[in-house]
Amino acid sequence: MQLRLEKVMGISYMKFSNYVKDKWYAILLYFFFTFLFLLLFFAFKLKMQLIVIFLTLYFLFFSLLLLIDFFRKKSFYQKLLFQIKELDQSYLITELLEEPNFYEGKLFYQALYEINKSMIENIKNYEYQTNDFKEYIEMWIHEVKIPISSLVLMAHNHKEKFPVKATEQMKRIEDYVEQILYYVRSENAHKDYLINEVSLEKVIASVALRNKDDLLENHIDFIVSCHGETVLTDSKWLEFICNQIINNSIKYKDEKKESYIKITVKKEKQNTILEIEDNGIGIPKTDIKRVFDKSFTGYNGRIKKHSTGMGLFIAKKLCKKLGSKIEIESIQNVYAKVSIFFYENTYYDVLK
Numbered sequence: 001m002q003l004r005l006e007k008v009m010g011i012s013y014m015k016f017s018n019y020v021k022d023k024w025y026a027i028l029l030y031f032f033f034t035f036l037f038l039l040l041f042f043a044f045k046l047k048m049q050l051i052v053i054f055l056t057l058y059f060l061f062f063s064l065l066l067l068i069d070f071f072r073k074k075s076f077y078q079k080l081l082f083q084i085k086e087l088d089q090s091y092l093i094t095e096l097l098e099e100p101n102f103y104e105g106k107l108f109y110q111a112l113y114e115i116n117k118s119m120i121e122n123i124k125n126y127e128y129q130t131n132d133f134k135e136y137i138e139m140w141i142h143e144v145k146i147p148i149s150s151l152v153l154m155a156h157n158h159k160e161k162f163p164v165k166a167t168e169q170m171k172r173i174e175d176y177v178e179q180i181l182y183y184v185r186s187e188n189a190h191k192d193y194l195i196n197e198v199s200l201e202k203v204i205a206s207v208a209l210r211n212k213d214d215l216l217e218n219h220i221d222f223i224v225s226c227h228g229e230t231v232l233t234d235s236k237w238l239e240f241i242c243n244q245i246i247n248n249s250i251k252y253k254d255e256k257k258e259s260y261i262k263i264t265v266k267k268e269k270q271n272t273i274l275e276i277e278d279n280g281i282g283i284p285k286t287d288i289k290r291v292f293d294k295s296f297t298g299y300n301g302r303i304k305k306h307s308t309g310m311g312l313f314i315a316k317k318l319c320k321k322l323g324s325k326i327e328i329e330s331i332q333n334v335y336a337k338v339s340i341f342f343y344e345n346t347y348y349d350v351l352k
Contacts, residue, residue: 014074023066030062069102076100091116091123134184141181148174156213164217171214175247179310182240186317193234193322200265200274201226203235207242214250221260229265231272231342237318238340241326242276244311245338249278251307252300254333270344277337283330291328292316 020027034055041051080097084090094116099109151170155162204224208215215222246261253259259279266273283291287298297309312328319326319340330336 014070014077016070019070019073020066026066034058072100072102073105076102076105091119137184138181141177141184145174145177145181148177167213175243176308178240179244179308179314182237182318183310183314186314186321193237195232195234195322197230198233198235198238200229200231200272203239203242204263206239207246210243211246211250215261218250218253218259220250220253221258223260223262224264226263226265229267229272231274232344233322233324233342237322241315241318241340242274244315245276248311249276249280249336252280252282252336253278254280272342272344274340274342275337276340277335279335282332282334282336283328284332288328288330292326 037054037058038051041054080093083096084093087093087096094109094113097109097112100106148170152167152174155167155170159167204226208222208224214220249261257279262275262277264275264277266275281300284299287296287300290296290298292312292315293309294313295309296313297307300307316326323343325341327339327341328336329339
């Protein structure tokens with residue numbers, strides 16, 4: 001069975017003309033038997049009135065047969081296509097679709113059910129394997145962070161024994177391992193974050209302490225303008241996001257001028273905005289729209305060979321999960337500013 005479908009407003013539907021074309025063999029047989037009956041009627045010399053009545057009834061019978069078959073199938077297939085279009089997960093169609101009342105439709109329905117069942121089993125198996133792998137990666141990262149943190153602490157306490165380059169490389173390893181952990185968790189962030197009132201001053205202080213050595217070594221002034229503002233978010237996730245932004249500011253500093261990183265917290269109507277600005281090499285105009293894309297390094301990434309292009313991608317992904325918005329603006333060789341928007345939630349106040 002082959003039924004041609006046309007589209008109107010993005011929804012497919014059956015056309016009777018196409019259905020008739022698909023039934024060419026039945027129509028051909030109809031005309032063949034009509035001709036055969038005419039030969040027989042003339043051979044037996046039947047009256048013309050009887051011949052006309054018979055041919056009329058035969059035509060009506062055949063036409064009604066086609067119409068009934070068409071409308072039964074049209075009703076089923078249009079409902080099927082409409083429900084597929086409306087569903088976010090099309091493979092769940094068998095949960096909504098009613099079994100048709102014609103034989104070909106029953107066969108199609110059974111085949112669709114078996115295909116859907118097989119696909120769901122494969123998806124479940126794939127999800128199980130993926131989740132198992134993610135759990136292993138998370139466990140491995142937690143385990144490997146312990147010796148890395150120990151090495152960083154040893155290097156910090158015994159600077160005379162550890163070359164500066166070795167300390168830098170250990171810090172980079174620690175940052176990359178943490179980046180992997182948050183990337184893995186970002187798919188299931190709802191299982192790991194806890195929304196609370198968070199002091200932006202404490203988050204900024206924690207980020208500054210984490211990056212203290214790099215800020216001092218690169219002679220970067222760290223300027224903060226914060227007056228005890230609080231926002232509804234997860235402190236751990238926000239700290240990671242801010243750390244990614246600060247790392248970029250340090251990485252892309254301008255060696256030709258005195259560098260600074262300025263953090264400002266603003267209140268606008270019902271929003272709180274956290275701005276992190278630096279006077280580094282900035283971002284080219286051609287790259288600004290793509291900096292949040294996965295693995296995008298752009299022009300600056302070609303200058304700094306160790307850029308992964310994942311930091312801002314993960315930051316935007318986590319902001320979206322937390323119900324915040326992140327934006328970036330920049331002028332090349334002048335400045336770059338990242339803004340994180342936090343929205344007030346009166347529903348939280350009611351429950352609190």
